[in-house]
Amino acid sequence: MQSLNPYQNTPGLTQLQAEVLWEYAKLAQNLKEVTHRTRQLGEEPDKMLVAKLRVLEKKMGLVLTLFKASVWGVINEQSDPSLQSQAYNDSNDTTVRH
Numbered sequence: 067m068q069s070l071n072p073y074q075n076t077p078g079l080t081q082l083q084a085e086v087l088w089e090y091a092k093l094a095q096n097l098k099e100v101t102h103r104t105r106q107l108g109e110e111p112d113k114m115l116v117a118k119l120r121v122l123e124k125k126m127g128l129v130l131t132l133f134k135a136s137v138w139g140v141i142n143e144q145s146d147p148s149l150q151s152q153a154y155n156d157s158n159d160t161t162v163r164h
Contacts, residue, residue: 073084073091 071084071088073079073087076084079087
């Protein structure tokens with residue numbers, strides 16, 4: 067981008083009009099650069115972001131495995147009659163047991 071205003075000495079334009087045109091030209095160039103960089107980001111995956119997401123994916127897999135193991139442990143613990151307390155009075159308990 068030029069640093070000098072090409073509209074500065076154009077006949078038929080006032081000083082203000084030349085400055086406004088120059089600002090519009092700079093703005094248009096900045097928008098073109100932003101558009102170009104946005105397209106680049108949209109087309110190429112961010113390698114660092116992909117790496118971080120892979121780590122997160124592995125951690126979530128571990129969390130899911132541990133959660134399943136915990137649920138399985140709770141289910142097995144409830145079905146074992148020897149672990150139930152003898153002092154518990156289940157006369158008001160309406161839970162269906164198999």
